[in-house]
Amino acid sequence: MTHPSTATRVVFLGGLGRSGTTLLERLLGELPGVAPLGEVVHLWARGVLAGEPCGCGRPFGACPFWTAVGEHAFGGWTRPLAERVLALRRRVDRTRRVLRIRHPDLDEYVRAYRSVHDAAARVAGASVVIDSSKHASLAHCLAEGGASIHVVHVVRDPRAVAHSWRKAVRRPENGRPMTRWGPARTALHWSAQNVALDLLARRDRRGGADVQVTRLRYEDLIAAPEATLTDLAHRLGLRAEFPFVTGSTAHITTAHTVSGNPMRFAVGPVGLALDESWRSGAHRGLVAALTWPLRSRYGYHGVTA
Template structure:
């Protein structure tokens, strides 16, 4: 695999976790020629080193898709390779570096992702890594990247991060954050993606609430920005989406779902998030919250 400019177009889904990126990834992956890879940023630790299952249900090492990708990109997956990428990530891919992403190791770090994308053989891949800092790395490295900035009401995101949810991969609880920490991360990630736009990167914004309210319109408009030919959306039947299996390396538990899923807005935060937490999150996330259309301050 050479390091020439990749012919594979990358759709990078950015935003804070629990904002609907996995849902959007699964929907976009139903479009012709589009392959979902999940959160590639975690492929190295959770896939190569820990052997967690692919979205298809097979263990990473037993998945034919990822085995072929590893062989084409690197001559096979090796622990030393994954460990090297993780070292580079700690040096380069950091939130505090987004203001000045240049680093001597940037090219080597981005090259690992480029090789993964190219090795899929797909014309378009989706990387739902979310982290704004990784998006900055890929753009700075000159890749053909189109960023989809996914936002959701920060109070809904805070409520989701409070929940106790088991990871299907191993039954352990997913990471939980309090409202203060969630609000700070929500602001940091969204501000980082805003910075990408100011630097001239191709960025489109999608609100989770709009996606579930009108998936056909949202996906059609987004496909136009992404340069995808969409003759129709046969996998959508009203408020139901029919999903096939996807080879996602990591992500939200819904990456394992196959078949019909109901598209509806999860607004359980309105009754489940304590009033004091709602007010705290609302205050800490202003003015981006207002910029994205979340003006209501629930009592």
Template sequence: MSVRPQPTRVVFLGGLGRSGTTLLERLLGELPGCVALGEVVHLWARGVLADEACGCGEPFGACPFWLKVGDRAFGGWSAERAERVLELRRRVDRTRRIPGLARLLAEERAGAGVWRSPTVTEELGEYAVAYRRLYEAAAEVADSPVVVDSSKHASLAFCLAAAGVDVHVVHVVRDPRAVAYSWRRRVARPEDGVPMTVWSPARTSLHWLTQNLGLELLAREGVPVTRIRYEDLLGSPARTLRRLAAGLGVRPSLGFLGDGEAELSVAHTASGNPMRFTVGRIGLTRDDGWRTGAPPRQRSLVTALTWPLMLKYDYPWRLS
């Protein structure tokens, strides 16, 4: 008698980069029944086309895990498929399309099933199917019913939800002044040594607002969304992970956590923060260098631009 595989559950980590999503993904990937995939939104360009390194250190095209995933999902990876997904992303997975995707979700919930552009609907369906097939194949290869995608973009979360993917969003937030300070740092990508993007405090504030408000709207449309603050994750890792595990229906086996540290195993993450390559013991301490390192004028500007949402997330106006 054959055993039916468990349905795949997708945990989507949303928020703005430099908010702790890669750390949270690595910690969730240590839970039984969870597998971390990295930023899947970038897999098509950086993995399939550019053959950048997997989190295990092997080139994407030579990683046994991703070779199996590609075979089961698509009969093998191909440049043509990756380019098609990237084309669809440019057409349907954009921040400016969030209001339309929100209307689609509302209409689906109401049973209206009405969408003004059949072409967009077909393209959205094709786009989401590529992700669904990838998620299901990764869950099967890893023998884990829960896959963790740290793509972050609110627009992708909307696309998945609007197309009927079983997705649970974990909304990761961090004090916007800390995020802005981090985006000012010059960090080289370990894959090629190229400096990562640097943003001004004003631009970071705009993106912080846009992504967080997008995820707030997603929650209003009935999609399961759990908010986690970076500061709470680092302040109490075990409590935060137990809370998440309970919501995701996985066993909170936290033997990899120690006193202010964690032990990380190899992860097959396709893209993301340089921390995805880290294996072994890491410290779990808050990075609060922005409190003394960020110029007061920069902190004041970010506060002035983001204060309504900042206060909603319990970040104080003035630093103690």
């Protein structure tokens, strides 16, 4: 696997699923010079092997954007390539390994992602790509492997996240139900992912890698979208131009996102509003107890309110 010599600026959105990373990616993806890619961690299985649709609606293998990316990065997408990266992922990319992420196969694994990021930037004519893979372990792999990334650590109240994971939602790609988790399992994963991203932030402060970490609360984004996005854009070195955001509505265009929340297919006006239905959920007290004190550290106080 090879990749171009020029380094691409990568914004990596990290956090547990159902925390608003897809929405944030779609909003940042409207900025000049930015190419949103979706969850690149799932490109190999869901895109190359399964042929699921791109955010543009075309099957992965029929999408001109991703076809060009594959040609530039690897000379074309192949099953052996995807299977090799997936095998590397099983050996290298695990949350339990973040404290000892260095592995003999790490460099090869990271080169695959750098090749995708670089080729996507070239095809899109962008200076920045957004990878919303979310997994903290992948962020650690990229940082340890020498990729230049700015991680946006997206957090959301764990009680709202747990409520969302219990909902029955069908994947628009194939009509199958999305994974559902119980409140205790969600609380465990919420804590694990956020702790792992906090560890990366500590590494950032120590200057231990070419990585920056910025934390963003989903609730702040929804409460004041333009102000929050402007501040984030400045931190990321992006042009803070948001004519597509009017009050609590964003107007978004088609994006070539390879995987992610069903919102990746949305085009047109999107309402920016909090889902407060979790406040009447039966398990919010349990989730609150299991996620304290990390929850409080992020500003989510109280037990059931």
